[in-house]
Amino acid sequence: MFTNPTFMAIQVLNSLSLAMNLFIIASALTLIFGVLRIVNFAHGAFYMIGAYVLYSVVGSFGETDLGFWTGVIAAGVVMAAVAYVVERFLLSRLYDKEHLLQLLFTFALVLIIKDAVKMIWGSLQYSVSYPPMMSGAVNLGITYYPTYLLFLCILGPLVAIGLWLGLEKTRWGRILRAARLDREMLGALGTDVTKVFSAVFVIGAAMAAIGGALAAPRVAVDPGMDALVIIDCFIIVIIGGIGSLWGSFVGALILGFLTVFGTLIFREWEIVLVYVMMIGVLLVRPWGLFGQPEAERH
Amino acid sequence: MDDLLSVNDLHVSYGLSRILHGISLNVRRGELVSLVGRNGVGKSTTMRAIMGLTPPRSGSVRWKGQEIARRKSHFNAKAGIGYVPEDRRIFSGLSVWENLDVARLPAHDGIAAWDEARVFEFFPDLERFRDRKGGLLSGGQQQMLTIARTLMGNPELLLLDEPSEGLAPLIVANMREKIQELKAAGLSIILAEQNLDFVLALSDRCYVLEKGEIVFEGTAEELRNNTEVQDRYLHI
Numbered sequence: 001m002f003t004n005p006t007f008m009a010i011q012v013l014n015s016l017s018l019a020m021n022l023f024i025i026a027s028a029l030t031l032i033f034g035v036l037r038i039v040n041f042a043h044g045a046f047y048m049i050g051a052y053v054l055y056s057v058v059g060s061f062g063e064t065d066l067g068f069w070t071g072v073i074a075a076g077v078v079m080a081a082v083a084y085v086v087e088r089f090l091l092s093r094l095y096d097k098e099h100l101l102q103l104l105f106t107f108a109l110v111l112i113i114k115d116a117v118k119m120i121w122g123s124l125q126y127s128v129s130y131p132p133m134m135s136g137a138v139n140l141g142i143t144y145y146p147t148y149l150l151f152l153c154i155l156g157p158l159v160a161i162g163l164w165l166g167l168e169k170t171r172w173g174r175i176l177r178a179a180r181l182d183r184e185m186l187g188a189l190g191t192d193v194t195k196v197f198s199a200v201f202v203i204g205a206a207m208a209a210i211g212g213a214l215a216a217p218r219v220a221v222d223p224g225m226d227a228l229v230i231i232d233c234f235i236i237v238i239i240g241g242i243g244s245l246w247g248s249f250v251g252a253l254i255l256g257f258l259t260v261f262g263t264l265i266f267r268e269w270e271i272v273l274v275y276v277m278m279i280g281v282l283l284v285r286p287w288g289l290f291g292q293p294e295a296e297r298h
Numbered sequence: 299m300d301d302l303l304s305v306n307d308l309h310v311s312y313g314l315s316r317i318l319h320g321i322s323l324n325v326r327r328g329e330l331v332s333l334v335g336r337n338g339v340g341k342s343t344t345m346r347a348i349m350g351l352t353p354p355r356s357g358s359v360r361w362k363g364q365e366i367a368r369r370k371s372h373f374n375a376k377a378g379i380g381y382v383p384e385d386r387r388i389f390s391g392l393s394v395w396e397n398l399d400v401a402r403l404p405a406h407d408g409i410a411a412w413d414e415a416r417v418f419e420f421f422p423d424l425e426r427f428r429d430r431k432g433g434l435l436s437g438g439q440q441q442m443l444t445i446a447r448t449l450m451g452n453p454e455l456l457l458l459d460e461p462s463e464g465l466a467p468l469i470v471a472n473m474r475e476k477i478q479e480l481k482a483a484g485l486s487i488i489l490a491e492q493n494l495d496f497v498l499a500l501s502d503r504c505y506v507l508e509k510g511e512i513v514f515e516g517t518a519e520e521l522r523n524n525t526e527v528q529d530r531y532l533h534i
Contacts, residue, residue: 177391177396178400181392184371185389190372192372193372
């Protein structure tokens with residue numbers, strides 16, 4: 001089957017669309033960690049909220065383009081509002097505390113959000129269709145491929161470039177990078193770092209939710225969907241190097257290809273393959289492919 | 299006479315260890331005041347407490363008559379207090395220009411504003427390395443950058459913590475000149491130093507610290523002539 005070019009092309013595209021969807025979510029996780037120094041276990045739950053919000057909006061609008069894209073935006077907006085409240089009133093009280101409390105807090109968020117989702121939407125599994133404008137397939141010469149999944153393949157690099165430009169070329173991005181390096185000094189130079197933290201958490205959470213909304217037509221929308229994605233995201237971020245944008249991009253590609261081709265070649269061993277890869281990277285570069293050793297950060 | 303800054307009976311503890319036991323000092327507009335003393339007597343902590351980085355246990359810090367103890371550092375920076383830490387704390391992954399840019403604050407009325415053009419004129423070396431990452435600069439260049447960065451915030455009072463530390467003699471001499479120029483430009487300065495020559499050349503008044511307390515207060519001239527204080531608290 002590996003000599004069949006059509007089959008191979010489809011597998012490559014499947015890898016890419018999975019990778020790029022995960023990248024949107026993982027890059028937000030790495031952004032939050034880089035600036036706030038908080039490992040956000042609830043990131044997968046934020047992704048799940050996004051998918052459910054999209055499901056509800058599509059349900060009330062009907063399966064139209066307007067309904068779908070309104071749902072994607074609504075996912076980001078709803079999550080941003082929730083994240084703002086969570087950060088301002090709860091998480092911000094833990095920045096000076098030990099890491100364990102922060103971990104417990106974000107883990108508690110996972111449990112709370114999971115139960116809230118079950119209360120609002122029930123435990124059933126839902127599915128969402130591709131938006132009508134992207135419901136067809138594109139002829140790529142070698143094969144037809146679903147338009148929506150191609151859209152995801154293209155969106156990923158656009159998000160990466162957008163984030164990179166934002167971080168490198170805007171004053172806001174410079175302040176964010178400075179906050180990552182030395183938050184106390186940045187404060188002493190006149191920046192209200194609490195506002196930076198709040199903004200990063202809100203943006204990161206909204207990105208996770210938008211990632212979830214975009215994933216909804218690809219996956220099953222159910223109360224367990226967060227667990228799968230948070231593990232993938234942690235693996236991506238660890239392989240790529242915690243806090244590194246391009247690291248999470250490359251990490252997402254590695255995970256995407258390993259998942260798709262691993263399933264084809266090894267079947268039962270696919271799940272192990274990803275961890276073996278992660279351990280391999282950590283043995284050679286404990287700080288990840290694109291990360292920096294902690295000591296050299298300053 | 300109105301003080302720009304007045305610190306009264308400041309007490310600071312880190313956990314159970316008490317660092318400052320009732321520091322009182324004042325700075326008038328345009329004055330250069332030094333904190334001198336050996337390592338670990340509380341010079342840096344005094345500056346951190348004034349800046350709002352280490353909240354005091356008790357005591358007051360007044361800036362232009364307003365109480366600012368326990369106020370967050372970013373408010374103090376915007377109010378006109380500029381902090382230059384002893385370990386420089388350059389944003390290593392940001393270029394020289396980016397380091398300056400993130401510290402930009404609007405100028406206060408009636409004072410000539412600092413921007414990158416004026417900063418580069420003041421430290422010509424920095425302009426040459428405008429696009430170099432802060433972490434790749436030499437110690438002397440980093441010291442210039444850390445001062446330049448704080449100047450971008452248009453401070454009225456500069457807290458300079460050990461600016462001569464770890465620098466070659468030639469660069470120390472250059473730094474002394476630069477500080478003199480800043481004072482001549484109207485900036486008020488608190489200088490924490492171990493280098494007595496450096497202090498005596500620059501200061502209007504000096505406070506000698508020992509174990510978190512002020513043990514001597516006087517003009518630079520008075521400290522120069524007081525060999526007893528020098529021997530007891532300053533010479534190693």
